[in-house]
Amino acid sequence: MAKREPSISTKNLTAVQLMELDSCVRCGECVKWCPTYAASGEKPGLAPRDKILRWRQYMNKSYGLKAKLFGPQEIPDEELQEFKDDVHGCTTCGICSTVCEAGINTVELWESMRANLVKKGIGPYGKQNMFPKLIGQYHNPYMKDQKDRLAWVPEDVKIENKADIVYFTGCTAGYNQLALAFATSRVLNKLGVKFAMLGEDEWCCGSALIRTGQAHINNVPYELAKHNVEAIQKRGAKKVLFACAGCFRAAKVDWPRLLGKELPFEVVHVSEFLAGMIKEDKIKWVKPVNKTVTYHDPCHLGRHVGVFDAPRYVLSHIPGVKFVEMDRVKEFQRCCGAGGGVKAGIPDLALGVAESRVKDAVETNADILSSCCPFCKRNLMDGRDALNVDMVVEDVIELVAEALGLETK
Amino acid sequence: MAYFSGLTDALRMTFVQIMILSAIAVVIFLYGMMITFQKWGAGVTGYALEPQEGKRGSAITFLKTWWNQVTEESHHGHGKPLLEVLILDILFQRRILKRSPLRWFMHILIFGGWMTLFALSGLMFAVEMTHMVGIELPFTPYMFREWLSLPNYIFGYILLIGVLIALVRRLFVSEVREASIMYDWVLIGVVFLVTISGFLADGIRTGIIWDFGLDPSIAPPAALFHSVISLIFCIAFIPFSKYIHIIAIPLALLANKGGE
Numbered sequence: 001m002a003k004r005e006p007s008i009s010t011k012n013l014t015a016v017q018l019m020e021l022d023s024c025v026r027c028g029e030c031v032k033w034c035p036t037y038a039a040s041g042e043k044p045g046l047a048p049r050d051k052i053l054r055w056r057q058y059m060n061k062s063y064g065l066k067a068k069l070f071g072p073q074e075i076p077d078e079e080l081q082e083f084k085d086d087v088h089g090c091t092t093c094g095i096c097s098t099v100c101e102a103g104i105n106t107v108e109l110w111e112s113m114r115a116n117l118v119k120k121g122i123g124p125y126g127k128q129n130m131f132p133k134l135i136g137q138y139h140n141p142y143m144k145d146q147k148d149r150l151a152w153v154p155e156d157v158k159i160e161n162k163a164d165i166v167y168f169t170g171c172t173a174g175y176n177q178l179a180l181a182f183a184t185s186r187v188l189n190k191l192g193v194k195f196a197m198l199g200e201d202e203w204c205c206g207s208a209l210i211r212t213g214q215a216h217i218n219n220v221p222y223e224l225a226k227h228n229v230e231a232i233q234k235r236g237a238k239k240v241l242f243a244c245a246g247c248f249r250a251a252k253v254d255w256p257r258l259l260g261k262e263l264p265f266e267v268v269h270v271s272e273f274l275a276g277m278i279k280e281d282k283i284k285w286v287k288p289v290n291k292t293v294t295y296h297d298p299c300h301l302g303r304h305v306g307v308f309d310a311p312r313y314v315l316s317h318i319p320g321v322k323f324v325e326m327d328r329v330k331e332f333q334r335c336c337g338a339g340g341g342v343k344a345g346i347p348d349l350a351l352g353v354a355e356s357r358v359k360d361a362v363e364t365n366a367d368i369l370s371s372c373c374p375f376c377k378r379n380l381m382d383g384r385d386a387l388n389v390d391m392v393v394e395d396v397i398e399l400v401a402e403a404l405g406l407e408t409k
Numbered sequence: 410m411a412y413f414s415g416l417t418d419a420l421r422m423t424f425v426q427i428m429i430l431s432a433i434a435v436v437i438f439l440y441g442m443m444i445t446f447q448k449w450g451a452g453v454t455g456y457a458l459e460p461q462e463g464k465r466g467s468a469i470t471f472l473k474t475w476w477n478q479v480t481e482e483s484h485h486g487h488g489k490p491l492l493e494v495l496i497l498d499i500l501f502q503r504r505i506l507k508r509s510p511l512r513w514f515m516h517i518l519i520f521g522g523w524m525t526l527f528a529l530s531g532l533m534f535a536v537e538m539t540h541m542v543g544i545e546l547p548f549t550p551y552m553f554r555e556w557l558s559l560p561n562y563i564f565g566y567i568l569l570i571g572v573l574i575a576l577v578r579r580l581f582v583s584e585v586r587e588a589s590i591m592y593d594w595v596l597i598g599v600v601f602l603v604t605i606s607g608f609l610a611d612g613i614r615t616g617i618i619w620d621f622g623l624d625p626s627i628a629p630p631a632a633l634f635h636s637v638i639s640l641i642f643c644i645a646f647i648p649f650s651k652y653i654h655i656i657a658i659p660l661a662l663l664a665n666k667g668g669e
Contacts, residue, residue, distance in 0.1 A: 009460070010451045010452045010453060010460055010466075011453070011459045011460065012453065012457055012458070012459070013452045013453065014452045014453050014454065014455060014456065014458075014474060014478075015449050015450050015451075015452035015453070015454065015470055015471040015474035015475065016449075016452070016474055016475055016478050016660075016661070016664045017452060018448065018449045018451065018452040018471075019449045019452075019471070019475070019657050019660055019661060019664075020657070020661050022445070022449075022653045022654070022657040023653075023654055023657035023658045023660070023661040024654075025651065025654045025658070026588070026590075026592070026593060027505075027508075027512070028584070028585070028588055029508050029509075031588075053590075053592075059448060060448075063447075063448045063451050063466060064444070064448055065441070065444050065649070068444060094669065097668065097669045098668075098669045099508060100504075100668060100669075101502075101504045101505045101508060101658075102504075102654070102657075102658045102661050102662070102668075103498065103504060103658075103661055103662040103665045103667060103668025103669075104661060104665070104668070105665050105668070105669075108456070112456075112457075115457065119459075215457055216457065257456055257457075303669060306487060331669070
């Protein structure tokens with residue numbers, strides 16, 4: 001009789017990640033902080049430690065001592081399907097990693113588990129499976145024409161053909177959240193910063209594919225990263241500005257990894273760039289923004305790559321702004337709920353998390369809930385609308401534009 | 410040479426016999442670690458890769474992958490210097506302190522007590538071995554054991570306090586109790602058993618505090634029981650239980666440069 005094969009493989013899971021499964025002592029800190037676990041009404045399967053426990057059991061059943069002696073134990077398909085649902089019910093916000101006493105890199109663990117299951121034909125979740133086709137074919141997830149990449153650019157905005165600085169708009173800001181693109185381009189013009197854009201040569205950053213475990217499908221993220229890097233190089237850029245936290249994280253962490261080399265330019269978030277200009281006293285504010293403003297750290301900008309202070313520095317230097325913090329900020333921030341494919345895959349869960357975050361903001365009595373990511377903005381606006389709260393949700397760059405007397409429409 | 414424990418005078422364990430038991434425990438531990446390293450080594454060697462066709466997990470693969478991750482630069486910008494990770498995250502356990510001072514206090518007592526007692530036992534073993542091979546020391550193994558009795562008591566009590574806090578938490582804090590599974594209970598149960606049996610064995614032998622009026626003649630079997638379960642649970646059982654965290658967590662912290 002042929003020896004039974006293990007029900008799971010170790011594809012995408014590194015040797016260190018398999019070790020991390022055994023380093024979880026089930027202290028429960030991740031459970032206390034997990035935003036989707038809380039928003040789901042504490043569904044046990046969504047608890048990070050439960051996911052680690054289950055995959056550890058799968059590993060032991062497949063590759064442990066008993067499996068070595070008596071052969072692998074079968075894991076029913078329904079169980080793996082249920083696990084798939086749970087591992088996709090995560091925004092990959094990374095709070096579980098921040099509070100993990102064993103220092104487990106959970107975000108990459110979830111992404112590896114997702115990819116592993118997708119390779120087995122289990123997952124991703126719901127509409128997420130459209131990403132590879134859409135992004136592969138259209139080079140953006142919104143099925144928009146690449147020729148329209150710069151269709152939003154107003155007449156007053158001046159873009160160079162080549163420049164030391166490239167502004168990478170991102171699909172969401174370039175097609176749907178135009179206020180962010182208007183504000184960024186006008187602010188740069190106003191500050192005398194010459195910049196180029198990629199136009200139809202700008203392809204999706206690939207973040208959605210990587211986060212949902214679909215990076216391997218037709219190698220799309222690699223192609224996207226390669227194309228974008230080459231296009232940026234052709235523009236002669238030494239520095240690339242990102243106003244989207246998701247694109248920024250992808251360029252900073254995922255692109256070098258996909259390409260296997262460091263990028264030939266500096267990757268900078270626009271908030272870092274503006275903070276630098278303020279420090280050099282290069283910004284002359286035009287009018288005050290007399291509002292109380294709180295700030296939501298996007299996971300991809302904050303916890304994932306450690307940019308916490310620059311947006312706060314910018315906000316606190318805008319004249320008239322009274323800056324207030326929410327309870328959970330910086331590395332302990334509560335996710336907006338949109339990331340990790342949850343907005344596309346499980347919109348109700350995304351909305352539930354967004355509502356929790358908007359409630360955090362309401363407690364500060366702020367007039368404006370600001371952030372540095374169009375995706376966060378979208379979901380926080382949905383959360384605000386669901387709660388029927390009278391609060392403006394705006395990107396930091398929009399507030400900067402306002403203080404410089406610029407339009408964002 | 411007669412060892413300190415046994416079932417009866419006639420069945421007193423010899424040094425050689427206890428060494429054989431120890432060796433068996435170490436062999437089981439090493440075999441378990443090999444299986445565990447092979448299980449970990451079934452993983453891939455880098456982010457988003459696939460295992461090589463037909464290649465089985467190997468300890469070498471695991472160690473190489475781990476070392477590569479330890480030495481590579483982090484793209485996330487979270488990386489801390491390894492010495493800092495070693496001292497503050499592994500030895501001082503600051504990640505636990507940041508989350509819960511009580512849990513840190515409990516764990517540092519268990520960690521400090523356990524590791525020191527382990528080290529003292531190692532010292533005692535080294536002295537006995539030195540004596541066995543005929544190297545002259547300015548003191549006898551018996552004298553050395555007496556010197557160690559005070560630090561053994563101190564660290565034994567440190568361990569006991571930590572274990573009791575852990576047990577009370579797990580038994581009486583509802584959110585901890587309700588989330589506990591056998592994996593957790595076995596670890597704390599075993600640590601409690603080993604700790605208490607050590608106090609009992611010593612108390613019966615010396616007649617101080619922990620003898621509970623028991624006949625001193627049962628001191629040798631009590632000591633034997635403590636020795637055997639210590640060897641089984643503190644060495645042989647590590648790769649097959651939640652004890653594995655004492656190896657996996659330091660390795661994970663080093664690989665992730667202290668974590669986020």
